[in-house]
Amino acid sequence: MKLSFKQALVAGAVALSVSSAAMATEMTGAGSSFIYPVLSKWAEAYKAKTGNSLNYQSIGSGGGIKQIKAKTVDFGATDAPMSFEELQAGGMVQFPAIIGGVVPVVNIDGIKPGQLKLSSDVLSDIFQGTLTNWNDKRIALLNPGVQIPAGDITVVTRADGSGTTAIFTNYLSKVNKSWKDNVGFGAAVKWPAASTVSGKGNEGVAANVSRIKNSIGYVEFAYAKKNNMSYTQMKNADEKFVLPTAAAFAAASAGTDWSKFPGMETFITNAPGAASWPITGATFVVIYKKPDNKANAAEVIKFFDFGFKDGGKMASELDYVPMPEATTNFIRKSVWSQVDVK
Amino acid sequence: MQSTSSTLGLPSAKAVQIARRQRIQDFLFHAITQFFSMLVLFVLAGIIGSLLINAWPALKTFGPGFFLDDEWDIVNDQFGGLISIYGTLVSSIIALAIAVPLSFGIAVFLTEMCPDFLKRPLGTAVELLAAVPSIIYGMFGLFVFAPIFGDYIEPVLQATLGKIPLLGILFSGPTNGIGMLCAGLILAMMILPFIASVMRDVFEIVPPVLKESAYGIGCTRWEVVTRIVLPYTQAGVVGGVMLGLGRALGETMAVTFVIGNASRISPSLFAPGSSIASTLANQFGEADAGLHFSSLFALGLALFFITFVVLALAKWMLLSMEKAKGVKS
Numbered sequence: 001m002k003l004s005f006k007q008a009l010v011a012g013a014v015a016l017s018v019s020s021a022a023m024a025t026e027m028t029g030a031g032s033s034f035i036y037p038v039l040s041k042w043a044e045a046y047k048a049k050t051g052n053s054l055n056y057q058s059i060g061s062g063g064g065i066k067q068i069k070a071k072t073v074d075f076g077a078t079d080a081p082m083s084f085e086e087l088q089a090g091g092m093v094q095f096p097a098i099i100g101g102v103v104p105v106v107n108i109d110g111i112k113p114g115q116l117k118l119s120s121d122v123l124s125d126i127f128q129g130t131l132t133n134w135n136d137k138r139i140a141l142l143n144p145g146v147q148i149p150a151g152d153i154t155v156v157t158r159a160d161g162s163g164t165t166a167i168f169t170n171y172l173s174k175v176n177k178s179w180k181d182n183v184g185f186g187a188a189v190k191w192p193a194a195s196t197v198s199g200k201g202n203e204g205v206a207a208n209v210s211r212i213k214n215s216i217g218y219v220e221f222a223y224a225k226k227n228n229m230s231y232t233q234m235k236n237a238d239e240k241f242v243l244p245t246a247a248a249f250a251a252a253s254a255g256t257d258w259s260k261f262p263g264m265e266t267f268i269t270n271a272p273g274a275a276s277w278p279i280t281g282a283t284f285v286v287i288y289k290k291p292d293n294k295a296n297a298a299e300v301i302k303f304f305d306f307g308f309k310d311g312g313k314m315a316s317e318l319d320y321v322p323m324p325e326a327t328t329n330f331i332r333k334s335v336w337s338q339v340d341v342k
Numbered sequence: 343m344q345s346t347s348s349t350l351g352l353p354s355a356k357a358v359q360i361a362r363r364q365r366i367q368d369f370l371f372h373a374i375t376q377f378f379s380m381l382v383l384f385v386l387a388g389i390i391g392s393l394l395i396n397a398w399p400a401l402k403t404f405g406p407g408f409f410l411d412d413e414w415d416i417v418n419d420q421f422g423g424l425i426s427i428y429g430t431l432v433s434s435i436i437a438l439a440i441a442v443p444l445s446f447g448i449a450v451f452l453t454e455m456c457p458d459f460l461k462r463p464l465g466t467a468v469e470l471l472a473a474v475p476s477i478i479y480g481m482f483g484l485f486v487f488a489p490i491f492g493d494y495i496e497p498v499l500q501a502t503l504g505k506i507p508l509l510g511i512l513f514s515g516p517t518n519g520i521g522m523l524c525a526g527l528i529l530a531m532m533i534l535p536f537i538a539s540v541m542r543d544v545f546e547i548v549p550p551v552l553k554e555s556a557y558g559i560g561c562t563r564w565e566v567v568t569r570i571v572l573p574y575t576q577a578g579v580v581g582g583v584m585l586g587l588g589r590a591l592g593e594t595m596a597v598t599f600v601i602g603n604a605s606r607i608s609p610s611l612f613a614p615g616s617s618i619a620s621t622l623a624n625q626f627g628e629a630d631a632g633l634h635f636s637s638l639f640a641l642g643l644a645l646f647f648i649t650f651v652v653l654a655l656a657k658w659m660l661l662s663m664e665k666a667k668g669v670k671s
Contacts, residue, residue, distance in 0.1 A: 154516060159603035161629065184418065188624075188625060190417065194606075198604060207484060
C-alpha cells in the first residue's frame, strides 16, 4: 500500500513536470551586455503576458556568436554584426534589435556636459596620440569662446573585448584614413596613443575618466548620463554639431536603409543626416534559418515581435532607441520569413 | 607457563584475524592515499596537456619568438607575449620587494617583542587581511588608493627619486595613480598576510632554549633573530615567500583593476602595463577561435612555466642552503 502510494506520487510528479514543460517554453540567448537591460525588461513583460520565459546570459558579443555557432542557445546577440558570408555559411540570419549611442566623455576642469565640441579628425588624432594637449589650436578652433585649460591628454579605453569598442573604432576607421590603415577596427584594438590607460567594462572607463584629470574616453550613453560625465558634441557627416540624445541616435538609424545591406550587415556609424549622432550602433540578434528547436525559435521571433511592438517605451526609459517601424517591417518581411518554424 | 606459551607459540586465531584485518586496512589506506596523490599528478598533466594543445597554433605560427615579441595586435592577428610577461614579473618583483621586509618585521615583532595582550588581536588582524577577497583589493585600489597615490605620493616620488640620474626614468611620466607601481603596491598588500603569517608560525617553533642560550651569552635581539631564528627556520621562510610570490604572479582581479591594461612596455613604473593574468581576464571572453584564442593559451602556458621555474628555483635554493650548512658543521 505504502509502495503504491509512493509510485503514485512519482507518477504524479512526472506527469506534472511534463505538462508544465508543454505549457511554457524557455528560450535561451547569450551575448551582448549592451542589450541585456532592455532584454530583461522585455522578458519580464513577455512572461507576464504569455508565461514563456527568456534565459539570457550577458557574456559579451564574441561569446554570443560562439554560443549560437555551438548551438547551445536559441539566439545570439552581438554589437558587431556578423559578416553576410559567415551567416550564409552557417545557415543563419541576423537582425538589429535595438539602437544606442557611444559617446566621448572628458574630464577637463570647467567643461560641462555637452559643452566641448569635437570633430572626427580631432577625435581620431587624440586617440592616435598625435594630438596630445587640450590647448591645441585645432580644438580651440572648434570651440570659440570656451576656456579650455592646457593639460596633457590621457586617453582612456576599454581593456576587454567589447562591442562598444567595435562601434567606436569602426567610426574612427570610417572617418580617418590613417586610423583605418594603422589601427583598424574590432572588439579590441592596439591603441596607439602613448598615454592610454584601459579599464574593464563601461564602468572601468567611466571610473578612470572621472578620476584622471584631462582624460578622454568613450562609453555607452547611459553610463555617461548615469555618472554625470561631460560628454562631448560631435561634428557629424553633414558637418553639423550634434549632442548625444535619443533623438540623434534615432535620426542616425532612420537614415540607414538596412534593406540595402546583405544580411543587414552594417554599422550605422557616421550616418548621414543633419541631426544624426555619428557614433551610433545597434545590437544584432542571430538565429538559425533551420533551427533544431523550432518551437523555441518561433518563440524567439514572437518575443522580438513583442519587443518591437510593445517594448518601445521600456527601451526609451532605459536610454535605448527602439527600431523604426520601417525597419521592423522589413525584418518581419525579409528576415523572419527565412526562418523555418513550421 | 601459560603466558610463555602464548608469547612463544603460534598466535591465536583471534590475533591472526586482527593482523589480517590490519593488513587489509593498511593496504586500503595505502591505495587510497596513493590514488589521491596520483590524482594531483594526473590533473597537472591534464592542465599542461590542454594548455599545450590549445596554444599550439600560436606557438607554431610565431615560434619561440612569441615569448620575446612585444606585439599584441588583435585586429591584424599579430601576437607576442613579452608585454604581459614583463608586466607579470615586474609587478610581482615590486610586490615582493615591499612585502618581504614588511612581513619579516611583522613576524619578528609578533614573536619576539610583542606584549602578550597585543599578540592575539594583531595576529588575527594579519590573518584577516588574507581573507579579504581580491576583488575588494581591486576596488579599493582603483577607487581609493589610486587617486590618493596619484595625487599625493607619485608627485613626491617624482620630485625626489625622479631627480636621480638613471634611476629617475623609473619615476617619469604622468602621475595617474594607475600603473605598474600601483599594481605592485596592491599586490604587496595582498601577499603580505600570507608571508607574515607563515613567518610568524615558523618563528614560533624555534625552541626557546636556543634563543635563551643566545641571550645568555649576551646576544642582542637582532643577533638572535638573524643568527638563531632565521637559520633555524629558513626552509619555512623561503616557503612563505614563495607562497606569496605564487599568489602575486597569478593574481588576476585586483591587478586588472589597477595596472592600467596598456599593451606596451614602458621603463617608467608610473606607466600602465598589463600582466598575463589581466590580459587573460580582459580578453578571454571575447576572443574568437583562432590565433587570438590560442595566443591567450600560450600566455597561460607562459604563466604556468614561470610559476614552475620559481618553485624549482626555491627548491634548488633550499637544497644548496642545506648543503652549505652540512659543509659548515
